[in-house]
Amino acid sequence: MNGQDGSISTTSPCVVVAGGGTAGHIEPALALADAVRRLRPDARVVALGTARGLETKIVPARGYQLELIPPVPLPRKPSPDLLKLPLKVRGAIKQTREIFERHRASVVVGFGGYVALPAYLAARGRVPIVVHEANARAGLANKVGAKFAAAVAAAVPGSGLPDAKVLGIPLRRSITSLDRMSLRAEARRHFGLHPTAPTLLVVGGSQGAQSLNNAVSGAAVALGQAGIGVLHAHGPKNSLAVQGVPGAPIYQPVPYLERMDLAYAAADVVLCRSGAMTVAEVSAVGLPAVFVPLPHGNGEQALNGQPIVDAGGALMINDADLTPRSVIDTVIPLLRDAERIAKMGAAAQGSGHREADEALARVVLGVMKG
Known part of the structure; x- marks a missing residue:
């Protein structure tokens, strides 16, 4: 929610969702965004993504603001790309922190993948973090984020993330x-x-x-x-x-x-x-x-x-x-x-979880800064 002069509101909370790349990361993030707006109509939601992901089409079409950061692909196995990772991560963290500061982020919610890792590292010690793991086996980004998250949620038991609350996956209404x-x-x-x-x-x-x-x-x-x-x-x-x-x-x-x-x-x-x-x-x-x-x-x-x-x-x-x-x-x-x-x-x-969107939204709003 912006002021009449285009400035960003200092009173409305801002939820930043990090779930770019594939529909499997983007759709739960946007379902959560919809639920946050239902529960807190004054809340602003900003999505993080990269220029090469599906989010460039999906996020604006759903009515949410998209902020782009450099992609940080995570190699599954040791490779020369692994040696370049620290430099790539450092640049992405810097840009992500600038986005958090500009929007006065109240909480960061990550859904895994190469957008989530810089979001977690940029938010650490500055903005509360909530991690959501959709898969039965957690990926690297969420394993890192869970170490310093205020709350961790998962779709199913046994994801490998400690103390994860099993809520299912947020889905569109x-x-x-x-x-x-x-x-x-x-x-x-x-x-x-x-x-x-x-x-x-x-x-x-x-x-x-x-x-x-x-x-x-x-x-x-x-x-x-x-x-x-x-x-x-x-x-x-x-x-x-x-x-x-x-x-x-x-x-x-x-x-x-x-x-x-x-x-x-x-x-x-x-x-x-x-x-x-x-x-x-x-x-x-x-x-x-x-x-x-x-x-x-x-x-x-x-x-x-x-x-x-x-x-x-x-x-x-x-x-x-x-x-x-x-x-x-x-x-x-x-x-x-x-x-x-x-x-x-x-x-x-x-076996389904029809209310996962609002269940996760309540967790997010509960840990929100301010």
Whole structure:
């Protein structure tokens, strides 16, 4: 909230969220921002990001101010880049502190990744810090931030961060308040899908996933013959050619899904990666899932999805095992079993955290300076 002369208010609190890079970091930060504004309408929210992240599009579109700092990528393994890290961090910390001072930051909330580390180091000893870990296994930035944070929150137990309060992942209200059944007819009209056929949603993240694309498109004829419709987000840099079946429900390929709420409402089952945000969203809306964890990193995607699988709300297929045949043998029988889908949906929803946004906002407001 700025004064009439453009100056920054000295009375309204300022929450700085650091969650740039990927949608998995940005979306929880903005869901928290929305919750803070609901609970404290006088609060200002400023987002930290870098010029190369998705935040340059997402944050302004959601009505929040974005401040850019230099990216500080964190090497997963020892490399020459590790030797350059102290110099990069020092420059990023200096710029970040200037942002904190200019906006009179009351609290800094980090969600991990290469924006969070300089934010934590710049805030240390100056501004209260709250850390939120979305993944089942904490990353380096959050491990550092947790050492001097006023409060630490996590999506699931066992993240590796000491004394973390398990709250779930903050999600947009358009997701947590979603009534899939009441929106189904509208959602299927929106995407041009069959109004009543069992429908599979396929989404491999914002950029798509080639293994998911190949496996499901390779099973297109069998899916059509089984009377199953498909909404397939293949990624903006990919193309998808599928063989249709005359008279069968449509197989609808799209580059990207702007309306994930409608995509979830249109679907009976989703086949997807198991990033932390995806797992949180599909469980919150009660959508049965077939998780195909990304076979890279430190194995966190498999860990993210396992609690939903254990609860009976999802299945899991290894990326190496995902083929047209596995789609035919596993996904088609599931989509043709309405009773099983209903039980899995209830189990998934019972594992979700629909109020994580406001729960985290209360923690943040509770430690806020001043």
